[in-house]
Amino acid sequence: xxxxxxxxxFVDLGKEKIVVKKLERARAKKYLGGxxxxxxxxxxxxxxxxxxxxxxxxxIFVTGPVNGTGFPPTGRFAVCSISPLTGIxxxxxxxxxxxxxxxxxxFDAIVVTGRSNEKVYLALDGGKAELRSARNLWGLDxxxxxxxxxxxxxGSEVACIGPAxxxxxxxxxxxxxxxxxxxxxGMGAVMGSKNLKxxxxxxxxxxxVYDVDKFVDLVEEARRRYTEERxxxxxxxxxxxxxxxxxxxxxxxxxxxxxxxxxxxxxxDFDKIGGEAVRKLVRxxxxxxxxxxxxxxxxxxxxxGEFAGTITEGPExxxxxxxxxxxxxxxxxxxxxxxxxCNKLGLDxxxxxxxxxxxxxxxxxxxxxxxxKWGDVEAMVKLVSDIAYRRGxxxxxxxxxxxxxxxxxxxxxxxxxHVKGLEMSGQDGRAHKSIGLTHAIxxxxxxxLRSISCxxxxxYVDIAKERYPEDAKVILDLRSExxxxxxxxxxxxxxxxVDSLIICKYGTMWPPIFYYPDYARLIYYTTGFEEYQKPExxxxxxxxxxxxxxxxxxxxxxxxxxxxxxxxxxxEPMPEGPAKGEVxxxxxxxxxxxxxxxxxxxxxxxxxxxKELGLKQVGDELAKANIISSEN
Amino acid sequence: MPSKxxxxxxxxxxxxxxxxxxxxxxxxxxxxxGRYSTSMARIWVNEIDEMVVVPNVCRHCVAPACMxxxxxxAIKKEGELVVLDIKKCTGCRACVDACPFGAIKYSExxxxxxxxxLCDGEPECIKACIPGAIY
Ligand code: SF4
Ligand code: SF4
Numbered sequence: 001x002x003x004x005x006x007x008x009x010f011v012d013l014g015k016e017k018i019v020v021k022k023l024e025r026a027r028a029k030k031y032l033g034g035x036x037x038x039x040x041x042x043x044x045x046x047x048x049x050x051x052x053x054x055x056x057x058x059x060i061f062v063t064g065p066v067n068g069t070g071f072p073p074t075g076r077f078a079v080c081s082i083s084p085l086t087g088i089x090x091x092x093x094x095x096x097x098x099x100x101x102x103x104x105x106x107f108d109a110i111v112v113t114g115r116s117n118e119k120v121y122l123a124l125d126g127g128k129a130e131l132r133s134a135r136n137l138w139g140l141d142x143x144x145x146x147x148x149x150x151x152x153x154x155g156s157e158v159a160c161i162g163p164a165x166x167x168x169x170x171x172x173x174x175x176x177x178x179x180x181x182x183x184x185x186g187m188g189a190v191m192g193s194k195n196l197k198x199x200x201x202x203x204x205x206x207x208x209v210y211d212v213d214k215f216v217d218l219v220e221e222a223r224r225r226y227t228e229e230r231x232x233x234x235x236x237x238x239x240x241x242x243x244x245x246x247x248x249x250x251x252x253x254x255x256x257x258x259x260x261x262x263x264x265x266x267x268x269d270f271d272k273i274g275g276e277a278v279r280k281l282v283r284x285x286x287x288x289x290x291x292x293x294x295x296x297x298x299x300x301x302x303x304x305g306e307f308a309g310t311i312t313e314g315p316e317x318x319x320x321x322x323x324x325x326x327x328x329x330x331x332x333x334x335x336x337x338x339x340x341x342c343n344k345l346g347l348d349x350x351x352x353x354x355x356x357x358x359x360x361x362x363x364x365x366x367x368x369x370x371x372x373k374w375g376d377v378e379a380m381v382k383l384v385s386d387i388a389y390r391r392g393x394x395x396x397x398x399x400x401x402x403x404x405x406x407x408x409x410x411x412x413x414x415x416x417x418h419v420k421g422l423e424m425s426g427q428d429g430r431a432h433k434s435i436g437l438t439h440a441i442x443x444x445x446x447x448x449l450r451s452i453s454c455x456x457x458x459x460y461v462d463i464a465k466e467r468y469p470e471d472a473k474v475i476l477d478l479r480s481e482x483x484x485x486x487x488x489x490x491x492x493x494x495x496x497x498v499d500s501l502i503i504c505k506y507g508t509m510w511p512p513i514f515y516y517p518d519y520a521r522l523i524y525y526t527t528g529f530e531e532y533q534k535p536e537x538x539x540x541x542x543x544x545x546x547x548x549x550x551x552x553x554x555x556x557x558x559x560x561x562x563x564x565x566x567x568x569x570x571x572e573p574m575p576e577g578p579a580k581g582e583v584x585x586x587x588x589x590x591x592x593x594x595x596x597x598x599x600x601x602x603x604x605x606x607x608x609x610x611k612e613l614g615l616k617q618v619g620d621e622l623a624k625a626n627i628i629s630s631e632n
Numbered sequence: 633m634p635s636k637x638x639x640x641x642x643x644x645x646x647x648x649x650x651x652x653x654x655x656x657x658x659x660x661x662x663x664x665x666g667r668y669s670t671s672m673a674r675i676w677v678n679e680i681d682e683m684v685v686v687p688n689v690c691r692h693c694v695a696p697a698c699m700x701x702x703x704x705x706a707i708k709k710e711g712e713l714v715v716l717d718i719k720k721c722t723g724c725r726a727c728v729d730a731c732p733f734g735a736i737k738y739s740e741x742x743x744x745x746x747x748x749x750l751c752d753g754e755p756e757c758i759k760a761c762i763p764g765a766i767y
Binding site: 205313 | 659666670672
C-alpha cells in the first residue's frame with residue numbers, strides 16, 4: 001500500500017506473543033494513520049471501564065503515511081492510550097527520528113498490551129521484532145538508556161522511559177532521541193506499567209509513494225513555502241531563528257503569558273526568559289527533526305554558574321512558561337536545567353512545571369505545610385527529582401494537580417489549573433477567547449495543540465479573510481467570544497488531519513501555510529486514495545477522527561460539564577495588561593462549537609452525525625449504553 | 633546563498649551548519665531508487681554528539697583511492713567525477729575499505745557499493761539542505 005509500511009505489530013507482553021498483521025486498506029482509508037488509526041484501535045480494544053494502568057489498556061505507537069518520506073517534516077510519530085492522568089483519550093506526539101524508523105522496520109504502528117513478567121525492551125531490527133531483557137536498563141535515566149541500547153544496536157532510534165515512567169508518575173513522558181518528548185497525558189506511566197523500558201528501531205525498509213514525480217514536486221514546493229516569500233520568510237525569521245522561544249515576547253504583548261500559576265498574563269521579567277535572552281545566552285546550535293524545512297530545534301548550553309556544563313536540546317516556549325513565568329522564576333539557566341532534568345528523568349515539562357507552580361501557590365495561601373516560595377530555584381530543582389522518584393511531597397505532586405487538589409479541598413481546587421486532569425499548557429483564554437474554548441473542549445484535556453487558532457492570536461489577517469471572507473473581522477477579534485466555536489471546530493478538524501498524516505503544527509498553524517487543499521494533494525500523491533483528491537472529503541475525514549475521539553471520551557462519561565475551564569479563567573478577571581478585566585464566557589462558545597462539531601448541546605456526539613461520518617457502529621454502541629439517543 | 637544552478641563537480645560540506653535533519657539522505661534515496669529510505673542514500677549524516685553532526689559524501693577525488701582498489705574496473709574517473717558502474721561492481725567492498733573518508737557504503741539489499749554520482753551535476757541533497765550545510 002503506497003505511503004504505508006503495510007503492517008501492524010501487536011505485542012502482548014504478558015504472553016510474550018508478537019503477532020504481525022496486515023494494515024487493512026479499508027482501515028487505512030477510513031482513518032488515514034496517526035491518531036485516526038490509533039483511535040480506531042482504542043475504540044475497539046477498550047471500553048468504558050478500562051483501567052489506564054491495567055494490562056488491557058493498549059499503548060499504541062503510531063505513524064502516518066507521510067512519515068519516512070521526504071515531505072517536510074517527516075520525523076513525527078504519536079503514542080496513544082487511555083491516559084492515567086486524565087482517565088480519557090490520551091495522545092502525545094514527538095518529532096525527532098524515531099517515527100520513520102518504525103516504518104523502515106516494516107510497521108505503521110505498534111500496539112502493546114499486557115504486562116511483562118520481566119523488565120523488557122522491544123527491539124525492531126531490520127524486519128525482526130523481539131523482546132530483550134531490560135534488567136540492566138531499569139533504573140537508568142533516559143540518556144543512559146539510549147546510549148546503552150545504541151551500543152547494542154548502533155544506528156537505532158530509541159524511545160524510552162526514565163525513572164518517572166518506571167515509578168508511574170502520572171505525567172511521565174516517553175522520550176525519543178533523548179531530548180524529544182512525547183510528554184503529555186502520561187504515556188510514560190502506561191509504558192512503565194507494562195514493564196516496557198524502551199522501543200528501539202533500526203530499519204532498512206523503503207517507503208513507496210503513489211505518484212513519486214508529483215510527490216517530489218510537492219516536497220520542493222513545500223520547501224519553498226517554508227523558506228521563501230512572505231510566510232516562508234516569516235517562518236524562518238521566527239521559528240528558524242528562535243524556535244518557539246520568541247512566543248514569550250509575543251504572548252507578553254497580548255497579555256497572555258501565563259504567570260504565577262495562571263493568575264495573570266503579564267510577567268515583569270519576561271525579557272529575561274524570552275527568545276532574545278535564549279538566543280544571546282544559551283542557544284548554541286540549530287537542530288531539526290527529520291526532513292524538516294523549518295528547523296526550529298536548538299541545543300542549549302549553560303556556560304557559567306551553578307548549572308554550568310548543562311547541555312540539552314533547548315527549552316521550548318511551553319517549558320519557559322512552566323518553569324519560568326508561571327513560577328515567577330526569571331533565571332533562564334535554572335529553566336534550562338529543569339528542562340534537562342525532565343528529559344533525563346522522563347517527565348512532561350508542562351505538567352511538571354505547572355504542578356510546582358501550583359505547589360508554590362498552595363504554599364503562599366497556606367493550604368499546604370511545605371514552604372515553597374515563588375521563584376525558589378533550589379526548591380524547584382529538588383521537586384523535579386522528587387516527583388520523578390516519588391519522594392516526600394513530590395509523591396503527591398506526581399499524581400497531578402487534579403488529584404492533589406481533590407485531597408486538599410475546595411480552596412485548593414480553585415487554584416488548580418487543569419481541564420479534565422491535564423495541567424494547562426501556556427495560554428490563557430481570558431486574553432485570547434478562542435484558546436479558552438480550545439482548552440475546554442480538547443479531547444485530551446487542557447491542551448492547545450488539538451485546535452489552537454493562530455489567526456486571531458498572531459493576527460493573520462489575509463488568511464482569516466481567505467477562510468472567512470464575511471466574518472474575518474470578528475474571527476480576528478482576540479477578546480470576542482463570537483464565532484470562536486466555528487473557528488475552533490475547523491481547527492480541530494484541520495489538526496486531526498495533521499496529526500494523522502503525521503506532520504507538524506508548525507507550518508500548519510504558525511504560520512498557516514497548509515490547509516485542506518494542500519492535504520488533499522499530499523494524501524493523494526502519497527496514498528493514491530482517490531476520494532481524498534477532494535478537499536471536502538479530507539475535511540470529512542478530519543471530522544470523523546475528531547468524533548471518534550470524542551466518542552471514546554463520551555463512553556468514559558465525558559459531557560459538557562467536563563468541557564470547562566479552571567476557576568480562575570471563568571471567575572477571576574485578568575488583573576492587568578491588554579486583557580485587563582476579562583474572563584471567559586464559555587457557554588456561548590460551547591453551544592456554537594457543539595453545533596459545528598455535530599454534538600448535542602450536552603457535548604455528546606450526535607447519532608446522526610456519527611452515521612454520516614461512517615461511524616454508525618460507534619453510534620449504535622453509544623446508544624445501546626444509553627449515552628446518546630439514536631433519535632438525535 | 634551559493635548558486636544552486638551551476639553544475640557541481642563536488643559537494644562541499646560546512647559541518648558547523650548541519651542540523652542533522654537527514655533531508656539530504658531522503659532526497660538522495662528517492663532520486664536514485666524512486667523510494668524513500670535512509671538505507672539507500674549515497675550521502676549520510678553522522679551524529680557525533682549534541683553539538684557535532686557531520687554530513688559525509690564522496691569527494692570525487694583527483695586521485696581516487698577507491699578506483700585504485702577496485703579490481704573489477706567498476707570505478708572510473710570521468711572528467712571531474714568519480715563514477716561507479718554498478719553493472720561491473722562485484723560487491724567485494726574493496727572501495728569501501730579504501731576510501732579515506734568512508735564515503736562509500738555497501739548495500740546489503742543490492743549486494744553492491746553505493747556511491748554519490750552527483751546527480752548529473754545537480755545534486756538533490758543540496759536542494760534539500762535548508763541551512764546550507766552542503767553546497
Ligand atoms: S569514494 Fe572516497 S576515495 Fe573514491 S572518490 Fe569518493 S571520496 Fe575519493
Ligand atoms: S540536509 Fe543539510 S542540514 Fe540536513 S542533515 Fe543533510 S547536510 Fe545536514
